[in-house]
Amino acid sequence: MAIKVSLPDGSVKNYDAPVKIIDIANEISPRLADASICGELDGKLVDMDHVIDHDSALVLHTFKTDTGKDVYWHSTAHLMAQAVKQLYPEVKVTIGPAIEQGFYYDFDRDQPFTDEELVLIENRMKELSAAGHKYSRRELTKPEAMEIFRQMGEDYKLEILAEIPDTDTISTYTQGDFIDLCRGPHIGDTSKIKAIKLLKTSGAYWRGDEKNKMLRRIYGISFPSNKELNEYLLFLEEAKKRDHRKLGKDLDLFSINDDIGPGLVLWHPNGAMIRHLIESYWKEEHLRKGYKLVYTPHVGRSKLWETSGHLGFYSENMYAPMQIDEQEYYIKPMNCPFHIAIYNANHHSYRELPMRLGELGTVYRYERSGVLHGLMRVRGFTQDDAHIICTPEQMDEEVEKLIVFSLDMLKQFGFKDFLIYLSTRPEGSVGEVEDWDKATNSLRMSMEKLGLDYQVDEGGGAFYGPKIDIKIKDALGRAWQCTTIQFDFNEPTRFDMNYIGPDNSPHRPYMIHRAVLGSVERFFATLLEYHAGNLPLWLAPVQIMVIPITDNQMEYGKLLVEKLQLLGYRTEIDTRGEKIGYKIRDAELKKIPFMFVIGKNEETEAKVTLRQHTKGDLGAMSFDEAIKAIREQQ
RNA sequence: GCCGAUGUAGCUCAAAGGUAGAGCAAUUGAUUUGUAAUCAAUAGGUUGGGGGUUCAAUUCCCUUCAUCGGCUCCA
Structure with a gap:
């Protein structure tokens, strides 16, 4: 018996007997085997311990692919459900898919999950992850599955089961003491989930229908390393800074009264x-x-x-x-x-x-x-x-x-x-x-x-x-x-x-x-x-801020404003009795694309010193050169 | 609309059952400054609104409004 397994790079591996995907991965490199989350066999997603018994095309998914992330987060959702069931056995589980950024799981429970409970659940998840429970797949008939979930009192799972055609093969995944109805695939074991963060809770209607009962949803995210988790949390922080509601306030663009x-x-x-x-x-x-x-x-x-x-x-x-x-x-x-x-x-x-x-x-x-x-x-x-x-x-x-x-x-x-x-x-x-x-x-x-x-x-x-x-x-x-x-x-x-x-x-x-x-x-x-508030020149409400270093350059500055306005640039001059650093900082915070900084030197030489938002000082030059530079930059 | 959280000065935040404080912004004065915050003074709040408990509420309770994160819906 010969089995050919072709890989995405075009190579083909031959085996005399059925072979597990994880073994093939290990053969390629132990690091790949460790990083692999699931396999894709002729376009069908399968577990890493799936046995290949006929000629197939195999793709291995790590956390780097969207599919890999999806499976990883879905497995983390199961882990969260396990933690919740251990801590709150009266809670009923419903569904818990991966989403674009992480995963969620909806639970039926009367009282909401508090922030403190989220921490408890997260900690339990970390313990369960450290224990390294294997995700094991079991295929069974619909009546068998119905019996299992009926005994557990998981009504929502029964409702889902009822809608699956009788002839379909049903699969469950078990890790440790937790069993869930699931198509799979899943990661090998819980220890692959290294970094976990539960982010928020909310209400969500069962099956997304507002006529149905409102469930308690917990959102979370996980990564193979703490470094990646921290990067993600940093991204969330950065995103807050570019929220249009914050920018609208900071830049005085609009308000809702x-x-x-x-x-x-x-x-x-x-x-x-x-x-x-x-x-x-x-x-x-x-x-x-x-x-x-x-x-x-x-x-x-x-x-x-x-x-x-x-x-x-x-x-x-x-x-x-x-x-x-x-x-x-x-x-x-x-x-x-x-x-x-x-x-x-x-x-x-x-x-x-x-x-x-x-x-x-x-x-x-x-x-x-x-x-x-x-x-x-x-x-x-x-x-x-x-x-x-x-x-x-x-x-x-x-x-x-x-x-x-x-x-x-x-x-x-x-x-x-x-x-x-x-x-x-x-x-x-x-x-x-x-x-x-x-x-x-x-x-x-x-x-x-x-x-x-x-x-x-x-x-x-x-x-x-x-x-x-x-x-x-x-x-x-x-x-x-x-x-x-x-x-x-x-x-x-x-x-x-x-x-x-x-x-x-x-x-x-x-x-x-x-x-x-x-x-x-x-x-x-x-x-x-x-644009994170840094609008392109043509859309900036103020395009150029003229910044005189002392009051002595005020007249020269006003002349520059007139010249710029004649050219159609939206220009203002900062006439406040502040130091240059203060005025520049202010213009930077207002995200004004260009600044003309003018002091005694510029005035006597009929020049301007151009400064570009976020880029800094571009040096002294003539007015025409500055205009040319502005046109080139944008 | 539903679930949860939040609401204190223009902004960002602090305090606490005994009547509210800081930084920035603002105003005034001094300073005339060379590339991301000069110094000082002044002013600014019925702690979102209403009701209740209390000798006393901004703090506790109820209610209402709004905001934030979701659900549902949509440009």
């Missing part, structure tokens, strides 16, 4: 300047891309929202109506009915399409109090909204243009990494399945053509159409949706939108809702976090 209301943003002059620059750029780019800008009211009669359907499907997010002349008006949660009204104000020929109507439209939506989050999630925000009304034939081209446009614009702001999602038809959708398929295909084909990586969210579309979403991550790695491109098979019909075709008869156009930045507020927040 209790007396005005939660989720309602006040833009201070510095933040307003940045927003103005973003919006100006946005308008220019849209005009360049053939969009028409429009403005629409903030409220509309109830009839409008009846026609659009919002009162039916979106009322939960809408504020109560106000009475004007005994008529009910609603503050707008979306801009689309208004844009449609503009379209419908005239008859349109197919020759006018595609029509692209764009607006920085401020909308108000009721968000549940627990979800508000700085500028990321607010109750009043401005969407960079546009509606593209086109013929079915124009759809493919429009979608492709849109994706390119969106990515280009995001890149202009410095973003490089995106998460792209395609969401398809959900249950209870409106419109013809045929239209849905066409539109979904159009979205898919465009992304394929552009060679974009994307994930499909089956059934995740809105009820009125499929969509593409582009998300950007914040300082802590949480993803926020910015760009959204959504088909709408609902409103064109409801508002009876038409265009006259070449056949001289009316046709229903396709309509696409789209926002590139998403909302200006959220985009601004991600932008701030992405």
Whole structure:
């Protein structure tokens, strides 16, 4: 009997008899064997003590791969459940997966876990890790598994088991006195988990449904070494520093005032300047891309929202109506009915399409109090909204243009990494399945053509159409949706939108809702976090600070300010009677991109000393040289 | 909305059942300074709001609002 095992480097190992993966790893190098977390056999994840009995392709995963981390953290979740069960036997276990940064486990327990208890659990985990319990897999039938968990009184496991097909093989993993229903794979034994930190607790609904019981969730993370854990904790500290809420306060960009209301943003002059620059750029780019800008009211009669359907499907997010002349008006949660009204104000020929109507439209939506989050999630925000009304034939081209446009614009702001999602038809959708398929295909084909990586969210579309979403991550790695491109098979019909075709008869156009930045507020927040507040020159509210060393250079300084302002630079001068170090520190803390430091020497030689934020002194030079240097640096 | 934590001066934080303190910022004065904090003085708070217990509450209790971390939902 000969077994061939091929490895990722192309080499092939031959064995006369079935062989364990751990033995193969050891053969390659004991260090690799030690670092290996699990194996991937012909694409299927298996334990390190899995026996290979036929020709296969083997990949070994260490903590360096995403899969390796996933398995490692999942195993740590089991370890945590073991510790919790030992300390609190009355607690029922539910599920405990790995997540992007660590793991969690949900427990059913009446009282919450306190910070002190977290420390106890963490310490017990360390003891259990030191004991080196082996994770051992056992395969069994469904009735056998049911019996085990019934005896243990683990109701949630029984509920999960009940949903697994009777014919499937069930597996359990046991380490020490703890047994859990689990597909696996797992690390070899608990001693591989060297550094553990339980981070936070929270409530979480069983199966994520708020109708279900709320469970107690514990989040944690683990690493093969203390060094890596400390690095991670340092990362969390650093991330706090680039939180847009902190930067917004430090740089005096915006505030949210209790007396005005939660989720309602006040833009201070510095933040307003940045927003103005973003919006100006946005308008220019849209005009360049053939969009028409429009403005629409903030409220509309109830009839409008009846026609659009919002009162039916979106009322939960809408504020109560106000009475004007005994008529009910609603503050707008979306801009689309208004844009449609503009379209419908005239008859349109197919020759006018595609029509692209764009607006920085401020909308108000009721968000549940627990979800508000700085500028990321607010109750009043401005969407960079546009509606593209086109013929079915124009759809493919429009979608492709849109994706390119969106990515280009995001890149202009410095973003490089995106998460792209395609969401398809959900249950209870409106419109013809045929239209849905066409539109979904159009979205898919465009992304394929552009060679974009994307994930499909089956059934995740809105009820009125499929969509593409582009998300950007914040300082802590949480993803926020910015760009959204959504088909709408609902409103064109409801508002009876038409265009006259070449056949001289009316046709229903396709309509696409789209926002590139998403909302200006959220985009601004991600932008701030992405740059850690160090905005590129073109977006900095103050670009150059002139810093005279003594009052004697004040006149020369004011002259420089005038010259810089004439060139279009946003410039200020620090006239305070402070020492140079103080003024420089202040400008650095305000993250102003450039400083002109001027003393007696500079004035007599008609020069300036240029200093760049975070980079330091660039030396003395003429005004023109300084401008040249600024242009080159950015 | 749900689970948990938090709320003290503009900011960052301290104190404590006997009536609140520091640093920075601010204001004023002095200093005229060479690349990340000059010195001094002054001013600043019904300790988020309301209610209760108490001789006395900022501290203990209740309630409400907001914030933070999650869940759910979404731009």
